[in-house]
Amino acid sequence: MPNTLWGERISAVLFIAGALYMGWLATDFPAGGDLFPLFVSGLMVLVAGIMLARTFVAPESFAAWRVREAPAQLAKPIAITAVVILYVLAIFRIGYYTTTFALLVGLPVAVGLRRPVFILASAAGATAFIYALFELALGAQMPRGLLF
Amino acid sequence: MDPTLFGYALNVLTVPNLAAMLAGTTVGLVIGAIPGLSPPMAIALLIPLSFGLPPETAIILMVSVYAAGIYGGSFSAILLRAPGTSASAASAIEGYELTKRGKAMQAIRISTFASVVGGLVSGVALLLLAPPLARASLLFGPAEMFLVAILGLTSIAAVTFGKLFRGLLAGLAGLYLSTFGVDNYSGFPRYTFDYIGFEGGIGILSAIIGLFAFAQGLELCQAHAAGTISGVDRLSWNLFPRLSEIRYTRWALLRGWITGLVMGIIPAAGASVAQWVAYGWEIRHAKPGDQFGRGELKGLAATEGSNNGVTGTSLIPLFILGIPGGISAAVIFGALMIHGLQPGMRLFRNNPEVIYTIMWGFLFANIVMGFVAALLARVMAYLTLFPQGVLGPMILVFSVIGTYAGANNIHAVWIMIGFGVAGYYGQRWGFSPAAMLLGLILGPIAENGFRDMMVVARGAPFAYLAGRPIALVLLAIVVMVLFYAVRPKKWERLEADSAVAAETAGTGKT
Structure with a gap:
């Protein structure tokens, strides 16, 4: 959660809820397998509890934390992660080298770089390096898919 | 000590042995620098290639890869904040901050110096002190392992940089994640949530x-x-460190090397733990003006000194007792057996010329590594001149291929992406990714140590601890570290007082 008073409170509550849930799940583990997770649960509830209490006892100490974060700024990494997930899924359909080259050309353009020759050269260089290292030197076989 | 010990040094100076060192250090540095490709993997890949070589040349090749692989991981950690191995994760904190401030070559210089000398010191310990250190490693039982893990966990407080509670929660989340998967003791799956990717942890x-x-x-x-x-x-x-840089970091280097030497002989601890202990130790020694978390050379010197300080001493239990203390040592163990060498004291009795040549080879390999690393790092540093719009996608692609190649399954890639998103927002909001990683690394050591201790102690852990001097010393160190972690230093209190005074004067209050 963001670095704000309410971010701190929501984080603490979420961690307490998570720790209680994980602790509850741990009670089913046999042969002493529950000891360590329960210990961690207890510690997490304690630390998050102190963190929550601090927001009420000394709220003024969080005043300096107020940092404005634009929603678009927070969402961009999620969008890029979604692109990477699609890339991983496409590797097995289209082929490793084609999708990798496409990503290395497409993503720089998408994030705002306007140097086509450099982008194409670096994408070709990186793809060739991966081929040389993994296929030729290490003998690994990358997924081929429909293309290459 | 064998009287002809120094005579074996000359055996190293043959063309095949020198070529093995050069090839081993180059391969180790390159493989180590790529996230996902680890030194054990490189050593394993070289075993078939070593069949035709004399045993000592083959093992010199392996130990050269091992020593250089640990350092190679630091290149990408320092230059790109993408550590190549788990042993160089701590270097990413200060190293990358130095790179951001335009001091990439300074960071590389001091890390090369710290690593090379750390490896040499560790190699000398391997050569001269192996038998007594091997006996010392046997004194580390479950209780000591548990306390070493706790000592490592105290470093979490050091890497939170002002967001103590959020950092602690990230560390505890890491401890939780370390319990995912099939329990080694009962075979019962824990926290798998019916996802096959969590079964193996x-x-x-x-x-x-x-x-x-x-x-x-x-x-x-x-x-x-x-x-x-x-x-x-x-x-x-400027590829080689300046005297002023060495003088500035001298105590940090010394502390790093000592931490590495000690951690090396503790089975399963290794460089992954040593770097955090050294880093935590360094932060606790911070002085006014030090810039920990914003690019402090002393922090980098300590982590780099410690992770290569481990390399020689971690081979001691393997060579003397025949007990591999980590994954790389286990692969080297296999290589020794393949070449007809039985690790243990018999190796020293039956084949002293081979084992001492290997030890000398390890020492010389560290010197060779220094020169190769300086040149290779200079080449790699060009990456920092790439536009960020190209470098970002490249790192994403290498993260995927590195994880896939290292783990050999797609679930590891999905888990990696999950960690990536958590790491990005964690870093942004103060839930230290380093603390989470520390919890994940130290969790199994702490849990296994604790459970084994409870079995050995038959339910009376305090009485058991009281009879183990090393455990008591470790316990005292943990208590001392925690005490100093919560108690601000005198200069920190003075700085806080002067800040309050300045604020009061500024607002006109009395």
Whole structure:
């Protein structure tokens, strides 16, 4: 959660809820397998509890934390992660080298770089390096898919 | 000590042995620098190639890869905040901050010096002190292992940089994640949530690549696309450290090397733990003006000194007792057996010329590594001049291929991406990714140590601890570290008082 008073409170509550849930799940583990997770649960509830209490006892100490974060700024990494997930899924359909080259050309353009020759050269260089290292030197076989 | 010990040094100076060192250090540095490709993997790949070599040349090749692989991981950690191995994760904190401030070559210089000398010191300990240190390693039982893990966990407080509670929660989340998967003791699956990817537990590889490399890829994709990491467009050609830099970091280097030497003989601890203990130790020694978390050379010197300080002493239990203390040592163990060498004291009795040649080879390999590393790092440093809009996507691609190649299954890639998103937002909001990684690395050591201790102690752990001097010393160190972690230093109190006074004067209050 963001670095704000309410971010701190929501984080603490979420961690307490998570720790209680994980602790509850741990009670089913046999042969002493529950000891360590329960210990961690207890510690997490304690630390998050102190963190929550601090927001009420000394709220003024969080005043300096107020940092404005634009929603678009927070969402961009999620969008890029979604692109990477699609890339991983496409590797097995289209082929490793084609999708990798496409990503290395497409993503720089998408994030705002306007140097086509450099982008194409670096994408070709990186793809060739991966081929040389993994296929030729290490003998690994990358997924081929429909293309290459 | 064998009286002809120094005579074996000359055996190393043959063309095949020197070629093995050069090849081993180059392969180790390159493989170590790529996230996902680890020194054990490189050593294993070289075993078939070594069949035709004499045993000592083959093992010199392996130990050269091992020593250089640990250091190679630091290149990408320092230059790109994408550590190549788990042993160099701590170096990513100060090293990358130095790179961002345009001091990449300074960071590389001091890390090369710390690593080379750390490896040499460790190699000398391997050569001269192996038998007594091997006996000392046997004194580390479950209680000591548990306390070593707790000592490592105290470093969490050091890496939170002002967000103590959020950092502690990230560390505890890491401890939780370390319990995912089938329980080694009962065979019962814990926290798998019916997802097959969690059955085998969460690999350190996915975590480290996700928390650091993938998160860094996202960060660079967010930044000004045409800009570079450091904002500079030229790199220095000064490859070797200046006397002033060595003098400035001398105590940090010494503390790092000592930490590495000690951690090396503790089975399963290794460089992954040593770097955090050294880093935590260094932060506790911070002085006014030190810039920990914003690019402090002393922090980098300590982590780099410690992770290579481990390399020689971690081979001691293997060579003397025949007990591999880590994954790399286990692969070297296999290589020794393949070449007809039985690790243990018999090796010293039956084949002293071979084992001492290997030890000398390890020492010389560290010197060779220094020169190769200086040149290779200079080449790699050009990456920092790439536009961030190109570098970010490249790091994302290498994170995926590195994880897939290292773990050999797609689930590890999904877990890595999950860690990547957590690492990105964690770094942004103060839930330290380093603390989470520390919890994940130390969790199994702490849990296994604790459970074994409870079995050995028959339910009376305190009475058991009271009878173990090393455990008591470790316990005292843990208590001392915790005490100093919560108690602000005198200069910190003075700085806080002067800040309050300045604020009061500014507002006109009395």
